[in-house]
Amino acid sequence: xxxxxxxxxxxxxxxxxxxxxxxxxxxxxxxxxxxxxxxxxxxxxxxxxxxxxxxxxxxxxxxxxxxx
Numbered sequence: 001x002x003x004x005x006x007x008x009x010x011x012x013x014x015x016x017x018x019x020x021x022x023x024x025x026x027x028x029x030x031x032x033x034x035x036x037x038x039x040x041x042x043x044x045x046x047x048x049x050x051x052x053x054x055x056x057x058x059x060x061x062x063x064x065x066x067x068x
Contacts, residue, residue, distance in 0.1 A: 003051050010047055 005014045013031055020029035033039060050058070 001048055003056075004047055007051070010043075
């Protein structure tokens with residue numbers, strides 16, 4: 001999910017929220033879509049999907065040695 005947010009390919013809402021708080025300080029973001037009811041189930045599924053880019057690699061975390 002964070003990868004989709006940072007890439008901005010699915011939604012520009014993260015950038016818009018940042019603009020509304022830190023840049024213009026108007027605290028009036030223009031969300032797209034403007035209402036939660038307008039978000040489709042397939043949009044949510046795509047947001048939680050893996051990045052579809054052959055040059056994109058999944059984050060590989062080292063094994064945790066402190067687990068019981």
